[in-house]
Amino acid sequence: MDVREALYTTRAMRRVKPDPVPEEVQLRILDAAIRAPSGGNSQAWRFLIVDDSEQIAEIGALYSDCIDMLWETIYKDQVAEAAAAETAESRQFAKIIKSVTWAQKNFASYPLLLFAFDQFDTTGGSIFPAVWSAMLAARADGVGSSLTSVLLFKNDKTLDVLNVPKDQGWRMACCVPMGYPTGTWGTAGRRPAHEVSYRNTWGTPLGAEVNEPLWP
Amino acid sequence: MDVREALYTTRAMRRVKPDPVPEEVQLRILDAAIRAPSGGNSQAWRFLIVDDSEQIAEIGALYSDCIDMLWETIYKDQVAEAAAAETAESRQFAKIIKSVTWAQKNFASYPLLLFAFDQFDTTGGSIFPAVWSAMLAARADGVGSSLTSVLLFKNDKTLDVLNVPKDQGWRMACCVPMGYPTGTWGTAGRRPAHEVSYRNTWGTPLGAEVNEPLWP
Numbered sequence: 001m002d003v004r005e006a007l008y009t010t011r012a013m014r015r016v017k018p019d020p021v022p023e024e025v026q027l028r029i030l031d032a033a034i035r036a037p038s039g040g041n042s043q044a045w046r047f048l049i050v051d052d053s054e055q056i057a058e059i060g061a062l063y064s065d066c067i068d069m070l071w072e073t074i075y076k077d078q079v080a081e082a083a084a085a086e087t088a089e090s091r092q093f094a095k096i097i098k099s100v101t102w103a104q105k106n107f108a109s110y111p112l113l114l115f116a117f118d119q120f121d122t123t124g125g126s127i128f129p130a131v132w133s134a135m136l137a138a139r140a141d142g143v144g145s146s147l148t149s150v151l152l153f154k155n156d157k158t159l160d161v162l163n164v165p166k167d168q169g170w171r172m173a174c175c176v177p178m179g180y181p182t183g184t185w186g187t188a189g190r191r192p193a194h195e196v197s198y199r200n201t202w203g204t205p206l207g208a209e210v211n212e213p214l215w216p
Numbered sequence: 217m218d219v220r221e222a223l224y225t226t227r228a229m230r231r232v233k234p235d236p237v238p239e240e241v242q243l244r245i246l247d248a249a250i251r252a253p254s255g256g257n258s259q260a261w262r263f264l265i266v267d268d269s270e271q272i273a274e275i276g277a278l279y280s281d282c283i284d285m286l287w288e289t290i291y292k293d294q295v296a297e298a299a300a301a302e303t304a305e306s307r308q309f310a311k312i313i314k315s316v317t318w319a320q321k322n323f324a325s326y327p328l329l330l331f332a333f334d335q336f337d338t339t340g341g342s343i344f345p346a347v348w349s350a351m352l353a354a355r356a357d358g359v360g361s362s363l364t365s366v367l368l369f370k371n372d373k374t375l376d377v378l379n380v381p382k383d384q385g386w387r388m389a390c391c392v393p394m395g396y397p398t399g400t401w402g403t404a405g406r407r408p409a410h411e412v413s414y415r416n417t418w419g420t421p422l423g424a425e426v427n428e429p430l431w432p
Contacts, residue, residue: 003356007220007248007349030409031430047413063260123365124340129348140219149339163417193246197263201379214247
């Protein structure tokens with residue numbers, strides 16, 4: 001698969017089938033992840049693959065509670081706006097709520113979770129390139145994924161389920177549920193580059209517009 | 217370019233030529249970056265492309281001070297071990313020091329810097345996938361890059377040079393110097409996946425080994 005196809009079409013795939021992800025695919029995902037950069041090439045990361053259905057169901061119960069907390073706190077305003085559905089943004093957010101609600105109800109049927117941990121990393125810059133590499137490598141094998149840090153709402157309980165030591169500086173960065181998607185891949189719609197980019201100093205226009213995706 | 221080639225060979229490329237990166241390549245880099253995921257698809261990011269040589273030189277002076285601070289603080293022990301060069305790891309770190317010292321001395325000759333900013337993102341999970349996408353897209357166009365957050369040591373002064381407002385919650389995530397490399401691309405050597413991965417619970421072996429890169 002062309003690198004641009006992966007970069008453009010690896011959108012959040014929450015609706016996946018319960019079919020298992022074969023070990024050889026799991027290993028390709030992990031081997032891609034560890035090629036990513038980290039500060040000082042420290043590679044101070046751990047990856048935890050969860051494919052035991054009881055473990056996944058336990059995480060799913062925590063995930064469901066965390067999503068409820070997410071809607072009631074950080075995204076409280078967006079949830080209200082999504083219900084009113086008066087703008088394109090709010091209708092887009094309503095789609096995300098629907099997709100996340102699917103994940104909440106069907107979490108136990110995910111065949112695979114990938115957890116990533118970093119150590120003494122204050123920016124996230126030494127773990128999220130690896131996580132994103134894992135998701136792109138999964139995409140190349142037809143495996144869908146979505147990235148969530150919502151379990152941080154129940155960090156202690158999640159670490160307990162996964163048996164993660166709490167005295168060594170390891171931080172849970174995220175959980176990435178994975179599986180073969182029920183839907184189709186497509187280019188992710190986004191606010192165009194020139195609306196979120198500047199040249200040389202903050203606020204100075206880029207000097208060019210990108211009104212259509214530059215791939216394919 | 218195949219996605220795996222990009223994932224495996226996008227290693228830190230600090231030694232680059234002063235040749236400019238054409239605008240069409242810059243736009244492909246930015247357009248790939250904005251396809252990345254962000255929490256709730258918030259896209260609360262800004263990208264700042266710096267190609268003005270005076271701006272780059274000013275950032276370079278700050279970078280040089282920050283690198284000195286880095287060696288004296290976070291990496292103090294590794295710097296001492298690198299000087300002793302008694303282990304494979306310390307010799308590897310000595311190479312990084314040499315490469316970073318090149319960047320320190322030649323920063324003003326970088327043709328392009330990409331700064332990334334996020335807003336109210338506590339984990340880094342909503343900006344570093346986009347940064348890594350930018351670096352992978354650059355790789356596909358033959359442009360080398362390296363990721364550094366070291367300018368956070370002089371965050372205020374860097375924001376001043378770039379004219380970034382300080383009252384809107386924007387956080388500088390990193391700076392990515394870019395350019396056409398003087399060296400060759402190669403698969404990044406890393407601690408193998410099975411040494412940094414577990415299955416189902418922390419400490420439980422993955423159940424398989426990956427002793428050679430699974431690409432090409």
